[in-house]
Every structure is written in C-alpha cells, then in structure tokens.
Amino acid sequence: MNEQPSNTTLDPNDRKNERFTSSGFILAAIGSAVGLGNMWKFPYITGKHGGAAFFLLFIVCLLLVGLPILLAEMTIGRGGRGNAATSFYKLTGKKYWGWLGLLSVVTAFLIMSYYAVVAGWTLHYTLESFTGALYHPGMDYKAEFLSFASGSMPLVWQAVVMIISGWVIAKGVSGGIEKFNKILIPGFLIILLILMARSLTLPGAGQGVEFFLKPDFSKLDAESALIALGHAFFSLSLGMGCMLTYGSYVNKQQSLGAATWAIGLGDMVYAFIAGLVIFPTVFSYGLEPGEGVGLAFMALPAAFSQMPFGSLFGGLFFLLLAIAALTSAVSILEVPVAYTMSKWEWSRKKAAVIVSIVCFLVGIPAALSVGGAFSSFHPGGKTVFDWVDFVTAYILMPFGGLIVTLFTGYAWKKAGEEAGLSGFWYGTWMFLLRYVAPILIILVFLYSVGIISLA
Numbered sequence: 001m002n003e004q005p006s007n008t009t010l011d012p013n014d015r016k017n018e019r020f021t022s023s024g025f026i027l028a029a030i031g032s033a034v035g036l037g038n039m040w041k042f043p044y045i046t047g048k049h050g051g052a053a054f055f056l057l058f059i060v061c062l063l064l065v066g067l068p069i070l071l072a073e074m075t076i077g078r079g080g081r082g083n084a085a086t087s088f089y090k091l092t093g094k095k096y097w098g099w100l101g102l103l104s105v106v107t108a109f110l111i112m113s114y115y116a117v118v119a120g121w122t123l124h125y126t127l128e129s130f131t132g133a134l135y136h137p138g139m140d141y142k143a144e145f146l147s148f149a150s151g152s153m154p155l156v157w158q159a160v161v162m163i164i165s166g167w168v169i170a171k172g173v174s175g176g177i178e179k180f181n182k183i184l185i186p187g188f189l190i191i192l193l194i195l196m197a198r199s200l201t202l203p204g205a206g207q208g209v210e211f212f213l214k215p216d217f218s219k220l221d222a223e224s225a226l227i228a229l230g231h232a233f234f235s236l237s238l239g240m241g242c243m244l245t246y247g248s249y250v251n252k253q254q255s256l257g258a259a260t261w262a263i264g265l266g267d268m269v270y271a272f273i274a275g276l277v278i279f280p281t282v283f284s285y286g287l288e289p290g291e292g293v294g295l296a297f298m299a300l301p302a303a304f305s306q307m308p309f310g311s312l313f314g315g316l317f318f319l320l321l322a323i324a325a326l327t328s329a330v331s332i333l334e335v336p337v338a339y340t341m342s343k344w345e346w347s348r349k350k351a352a353v354i355v356s357i358v359c360f361l362v363g364i365p366a367a368l369s370v371g372g373a374f375s376s377f378h379p380g381g382k383t384v385f386d387w388v389d390f391v392t393a394y395i396l397m398p399f400g401g402l403i404v405t406l407f408t409g410y411a412w413k414k415a416g417e418e419a420g421l422s423g424f425w426y427g428t429w430m431f432l433l434r435y436v437a438p439i440l441i442i443l444v445f446l447y448s449v450g451i452i453s454l455a
C-alpha cells in the first residue's frame, strides 16, 4: 500500500461527482445482492433442506451475521471514502489492514472472471428463447447445453458481459451504475411478477409450492445451518469489498441502518418469489428440480418447451436471470476498477477498459472448462470453473467477511458514530460483530474446507 492518508484528495472515491442519490444507492445495492444466487441456488437449497423451516433459518442467519456485516461494510466504505483496500488503511493508519482489504479486491476480480461466464450463458439463452430456437419437441436440453458450452459462443457472450459491465462502470457512479440499476430493477420486478402469476396458475403448481415451502423441521440439522449461513453471505454480496465500495459513494445524510434493512428485505423477497416461479414451473411438467446449471439451463427450458407461449415465458425467465446477473456483475467489477483508479490514478474510463479486458482473459479457462477445451482438465477433481467458485465462495469470501467483523468490532473505534448507531442498536451490532459473526464464519469455513464434519 503506498497510498498515504494525506492523499485522500487524490482518491477518486472522494470526488464529489462520484456519489449515489439515496434511492439510487438502495437500488444499486439491491441489484448487487439479487443475482444468480437468488434465482437458482436459494430455491433449490430451500426445497432440499426443509422448505419454510430452512427459510426461517436463512432469515436468522441474515439477521445475526448477514445484516451486521452488510452494515459494517457500508460503514467502512463511507467512513474511509476509499476503495476496498484503502478504506481500512485510511481509518486506522495501519498498513496491514490495507493489505487484508486488498485481498477482497482480488476476490472480487476472481469472482467476476467466472460470474461473467454464467451471466453470458443467460444472455445466450434469452436470445435463443425469444427467437424460439431453443424449443423443439423432444429436444435433449442437457445435450443442448453441453453442445453450447463446448463451442466458442460462451466466450463471445462472456465478452459481451464484460463490455456491458465495463461500459456501465465507465459512465460513472450516478451516470452509469445508478442509472443502469434504476432502469433495470423496476423491469426486473415486473417480469418477476408476470412469471410468478404464470407459474402459480399452471396445472399442478401446488406440488411445486409444497416442495419449496412445506415446513419440515426434521430436515434441519447443523449442516443446513451452515449452508444457510454461507448463502446469506453470498446472497448479500459480502466479504469481497462490494458493499464497501458502494458505501464509499453514499452521502453522509443517508441512514445506513435503514439501507441495511431495505437491502436485506429486498434480497429475501426476491429469493422467495424466485422459488415461487421456479418450482411450480418444474413440477407442473413432471420434471426433476436439479441444481444450478441443471435447474436453469436444462430442467426449466424443458418445461418452457411444453408451455403455451413457452418461448415468450422462457425468454422472460432468462431475461430475468440476465438482469439479475448483470446488475450483480457491475457491482463486482466496480471493486477492482475503484482500486486501480486510486492505486495508479487512472481515469474511470481507462480503469474500466483495462480491468474488463484482463478479467475477460483470466476468465477464459473457466469459460472453456464447462464442455470446452479445458473441460478435461481436473486438477484435484474439480474443473477450473469449480475451483474458482470453491476458492472464492468458501475460502476468500468468508475470510473477507471475518476481516470486516474484526475490523469493525475491534480495530476501528468510530464505527458506531459513522453508522449513526448508539444505545441498544449499537450494543447489539457490536455484540454480533465481535462474538457471534466471527465464530459462525470460522465454523462455516472449517466445515466447507472439510476440517470439521457435521453429517
């Protein structure tokens, strides 16, 4: 870290024109939180781990760990008015905090390299759905997906995602990121409601709702708790400097406490409605609700292919996924862009272009590892794609979250003042950050890397 505290006026994050409006910030943060995680991971793990019982557990995890860290990240960003690395340093003057923060910049960069690949798939499927090319009687959707993934099109779509995200970011915080979210999020909500109405009125929809929501407390165990916690983390975009960087563009007048509740609620409601779209659709056509890729790119297209006006509803569904993915991708890319702007004093445009290009190149092996040239390369039993996903989601993100809890709970004494909290709320926030969140994060981490087993 060679930035000095006296350099703050040079820090691009400090420029007055780099600010969100109040509603723009909330929308952008919701856009970041609501992503591919809500749409294909959350519904599935909920259905598998006890429906409504798991949903309650997820809410508990959000309250005990997710929201306190979310507030902490935004507070560090606004207090430090720097990027994910410099904010820590500026607030304490200690270099090692800057280095720890830098790790989250690396995490964001790595996540973006593979998130852009999946976002690219959603764009391809959107186009193929609306044009009807995806839907033919008797089509094998697994074979179809693998044939797409083994060609060169995933690279083209990955590049398109990088170009869109880079372009939005180059336009600036209010003129780019905020505008993009202000246009897309309302559209997202409308599409979500249309699809919910469609799926809930399909014959046999009740079975899907039952799979998703019927509470079964006997399925809850320690493992479900850890899964719920891990997902609370990913879902709120924590542990990789994203909410911190967005927080650095927030005005002092904004209530960060209120923003925390709004973002948490928005994320939860979207995840809930996503489940009401996905399961009734899959069950109504007697299909197996797979997980991740299997659910979104194999089971659901099979359902849409049999539905009246399937290419329209399928197209809307993939458009929904694409919007969710793009608004999250923009927030991830902003982390390394903000860092390079400050570190090398690059203009926003230059940083956006260079980081997007490098990120695209770094993501190529991941893009080609699902059926492409790298698909038979399995070091340690995982493809490159799975490795990047595993290392970022299970090791780097929890570690980044731990740094935030320890920094806010122990190292930075003025967090309460910056967050606008005192009395009961401050005491509760500190208690959660100092004791509850770190212990739970360490448990999740040890479990995910196989050091402890709870099965």
Ligand code: PFF
Residues within 6 Å of the ligand: 032, 033, 034, 035, 036, 037, 038, 111, 234, 235, 236, 237, 238, 240, 242, 243, 328, 329, 331, 332
């Ligand atoms: N929250 C996003 C999702 O649920 O898909 C993923 C994500 C976005 C993770 C931004 C991390 C991040 F910084």
